[in-house]
Amino acid sequence: MSLRSLTVRRGECPVVDRATLDVTAGEVAGLIGPNGAGKTTLMRAALGLIPHAGRSSLAALPPLARARAAAYLPQGRQVAWPVPVAALVALGRLPWGGADPDGAVERAIARMGLAAHRDRPATALSGGELARALIARALAQDAPLLLADEPAAGLDPAQQIRTMQVFAALAAEGRSVLVSLHDLGLAARHCTRLILMDRGRIVADGSPAAVLTPQRLAEVFAIRAAHADTPDGPLIQPVAVLDANDPKI
Amino acid sequence: MRVLARLAATVAALGAASLLIGPAGLGPGESLRALVAGGPEAAALILREIRLPRTILAALVGAALGASGAALQGLLRNPLAEPGLIGVAPAAALGAVIALQTGLAAAFALALPLTALAFAGAAAAALVVVAGAGGTLTLILAGVALSALAGAMTSLVLNLSPNPFAAAEIVFWMMGSVADRSWQHVWLALPLMAAGAAVLAASARGLDALTLGEDAASSLGVPVARLRVQVVAGTAALVGAAVAVAGAVGFVGLVVPHLLRQAVGASPARLIPASALGGAAVLLAADIAVRLVAPDRDLKLGVLTAIVGAPFFLRMIWTERGREA
Known part of the structure; x- marks a missing residue:
């Protein structure tokens, strides 16, 4: 996926401002930034779901080709009807006319640990189960790129880690993942790269250690965080909100 | 698809029963002979x-x-959506009512259905112009507004009717019926319905994708705006x-999909053919019932579907409550 000066305006005000970005195979790229930074809008514009200026390699594709190139997991976990989980996951095969020669649906169900739930109506699942079922739906699309908008929100710690591990496994297969996250520690430990957005702009892009500096956390998130390096990766725990009038900022 | 096969068998059985029941008092054998071979003139007719x-x-x-x-x-x-909601059915009814009121309906046999169709087409066009580019909520709101307008205009026509008989004719027509219709009505409705069914069949996969919301459906390659139109x-x-051919028959479009949703695994795509068969079965049964219950009173189809349908629907909601949450 390649974005060049991607811009989305709401009225006069740019919600995404000249975003330039490449996501390449084998990456788990974390998209971070405070609420309203433009993470969701960036993903939607990149997919061509909303009007935008600038260039997105995905949005330039015809709808079906785009659907085969990129799977999208929206933030809102909407399921309108009590469809069985297996049928829900199989919706991921629509861009292929419903065909599933390689058993992508079964693989996605197994990968997300949904085998026991496959016949249950999706509307009867718990929040965490539904989140997994929807991730499985996106995996069943078997696209080389996954755009996941806050997939970890509302998941318990084990499910958060498992979800990030699934993304890492996708990257190991040579696919790429662009995932927006609010948990900076989770982002730092599980993403190969972080893209930091602030008020519509990409203000930093690089390794987690390079992006999550105390100064940026203060400038962009207005927080102070405790850092520690552990054998399991960096720990980042926000501990205080900084006062905008504080002379230290 | 066992569900579809069972529904088709039900429709076939009810269709046969509908052919055999009527005030002429013909026996089943006689009826079949008349239907297939012609037989005695009156029976064949x-x-x-x-x-x-x-x-x-x-x-x-x-x-x-x-x-x-x-x-x-x-x-x-x-699950509350139904054909009356988007204003097309009330607009068609308004067209028919105007045809009745102005005397146009008496001019030639298909004048009434054709006027109704013209109004339905105009309502659909208005809906697409107003709400085509907007979202789902815009579509519902525009439909509700159109329904209200068509309903008010219908009331106005009734209000201005020159005598009680004209008003009564309109009211009875609006209750819906398939009695005393001819092949002309069939040939008028059939091609339009076939075209409409083909368009819906082409939309079925997109509707399945919409289960996940509009963004997810778009990301699956479904052209959502076109799907809406x-x-x-x-x-x-x-x-x-x-x-146009049967007047306003309520409730079928609301209840039948609801009844069959679980049987087809809640897939909107599979629900369309199942609901078509289910709707056919319900109306055939209702039309048989109006002939059996009160053969000499010309009970109207739309009245019966709502009288039987509504309590049934309530009972279903009663048994289902709590199960969905």
Whole structure:
């Protein structure tokens, strides 16, 4: 996926401002930034779901080709009807006319640990189960790129880690993942790269250690965080909100 | 698809029963002979020119209403959606009422259905112009506004009717019926309904994707804006034709998809053909019932579907409550 000066305006005000970005195979790229930074809008514009200026390699594709190139997991976990989980996951095969020669649906169900739930109506699942079922739906699309908008929100710690591990496994297969996250520690430990957005702009892009500096956390998130390096990766725990009038900022 | 096979068998059985029941008092054997071979003149006339078009129309109208209800519920992602909601059915009824009031209906046989169709088409066009580019909520709101307008205009026509008989004729027409229809009505409705059904069938996969919301459906390659126009147009053709030939038959489009949703695994795509068959079965049964319950009182189809349908629906909601949460 390649974005060049991607811009989305709401009225006069740019919600995404000249975003330039490449996501390449084998990456788990974390998209971070405070609420309203433009993470969701960036993903939607990149997919061509909303009007935008600038260039997105995905949005330039015809709808079906785009659907085969990129799977999208929206933030809102909407399921309108009590469809069985297996049928829900199989919706991921629509861009292929419903065909599933390689058993992508079964693989996605197994990968997300949904085998026991496959016949249950999706509307009867718990929040965490539904989140997994929807991730499985996106995996069943078997696209080389996954755009996941806050997939970890509302998941318990084990499910958060498992979800990030699934993304890492996708990257190991040579696919790429662009995932927006609010948990900076989770982002730092599980993403190969972080893209930091602030008020519509990409203000930093690089390794987690390079992006999550105390100064940026203060400038962009207005927080102070405790850092520690552990054998399991960096720990980042926000501990205080900084006062905008504080002379230290 | 065992569900579809069972529904088709039910429709076939009810269709046969509908052909065999009527005030002429013909025996089953006699009826069949008259239908197939011609037989005695009066019997053949009754079967071929009265009962057969009536049966076919009941099935067509029921199928049109059931399929439209299923498609609209899928499009709007709401189990309360029904063909009356988007204003096409009330607009068609308004057209028919104007034809009755102005005397146009008496000018030639198809004047009334054609006027109804013209109004249905105009309502669908207005809906697409106003709400085509907007979202689901815009579509519902525009439909509700159109329904209200058509309903008010219908009341105005009734209000201004020159005498009680004219008003009564309009009121009775609006209750819906497939009695005393001819092959002309079948040939008018059939092509439109076939076209509408084809459009809905082409929309089925997109409706399945819409289960996940509009963004996810778009990301799966579904052209959501075009899908919306397709479903409105297909529904307008089906419902416009149904109202034009049978008047306002309520409840089928709302209840039948709801009844069958679980049996087809809640997939909107599979619900459309199932609801078409289910709607046909319900209207055939209702049309048989109006002939059996009060043969000499000309009980209206729309009255019966609501009287039987509403309590049944309530009971279903009663047994289902708590299960969905």
